[in-house]
Amino acid sequence: MARAVGQLGIPRIPVSLRWEGEPASSYRMTDDGFEISAGPGTDLFIDPQRTAVTLNAPHLLACAEGDFLLSARVQVDFQSTFDAGALLVWLNDRAWAKLAFELSPQREPMVVSVVTRGTSDDCNAFVVDGGQVWLRVARVGTAYAFHASTDGAYWRLIRHFALYASEVPSYGFEAQSPTGAGCTATFDAIAYEPRRLLDLRDGS
Template identity: 30%
Template sequence: MSGDFYWINEPQQWRDAQGKIEVLTDGNTDFWRKTWYGFERFSGHGFVRNVTGDFTFQVRIQAHFSALYDQAGVLLVADEQNWLKAGIEFNDGAPAIGSVLTQGFSDWATGIFTGNAGDFWLRLSRKGDALRLQYSTDGRIWPLLRLCHFPHPHCAVGVMCCTPERRGLAVSFTEMALTPLLEKDLHDLS
């Protein structure tokens, strides 16, 4: 699965252990543009592959989040000003599930994560100009996390991890699958 993937900001320490991507994050890494903080960062680690058209990308993520803004999850990138990242991010003393949609400016939508933040799944589906983002605590039930407009047909999709305030978050990405679009009703949680 990882043969067609490439790095955006390759970390100093990583390995592909028979399809299990293991990363140790570099310091001061992040993806963010302008909103609230004023700064622009495109230094996070992204392991992605090029895509066009409709698709579904799914992955299992394991990490021990402990420092402010530790994060890991999925990434969809058109360019440095247009991208989506989503997953677990540590803030306010706890891991939260959330997403950042950036189209010139970043937004941040976050909420309480009720499962084990050290072991979770994400699924991103693109249908035309729409993105459907889902998460799972068990790999079987997939609540909706975000539905949004993203009018960029040529992108790269994959996984990401960042540590804006430190270095050394160990993250494992497994069960990565890029498939044709899963044609399911919006409220079908399977």
């Protein structure tokens, strides 16, 4: 089970965020955001074949009422397969979703999404040509949308999905290193807007 380990404030996020999962091995504010360093063997994933449950990746969460947009530019010091930095939507440890900038087994940085409803799925989106990508999560009524952008301006729809509607969601940030000795994810250019995204597919 995830556990809270403290609260802190993030620029442009209107509420305090709390640590869940294993504490990050280090956390550092930057000029325009922050870094999260994950330790070895850290992940958020419930294997679809029910052979493994790993929920120990450090993540920062805040509760969200109503519709919202949360975006950030993400960079990761990729070392090992599946090292990643991600945005999260979190209801509980069996209902959550992440949109990640992740290193593939082919050593390619990719946009990857995972939606968990009891067990996790795993969906690759596209390879990123470069060391950074912008990620965004939107709540739209009882559903959610994940978008990614290579320039911070035009947004590609990655997933449109629903989780259970009975709980108030949290949103936030995660770093992971499932197969490696650890990695650091940098989140900056962070933006939060308490509004509904009107068109999921027009690139805005």
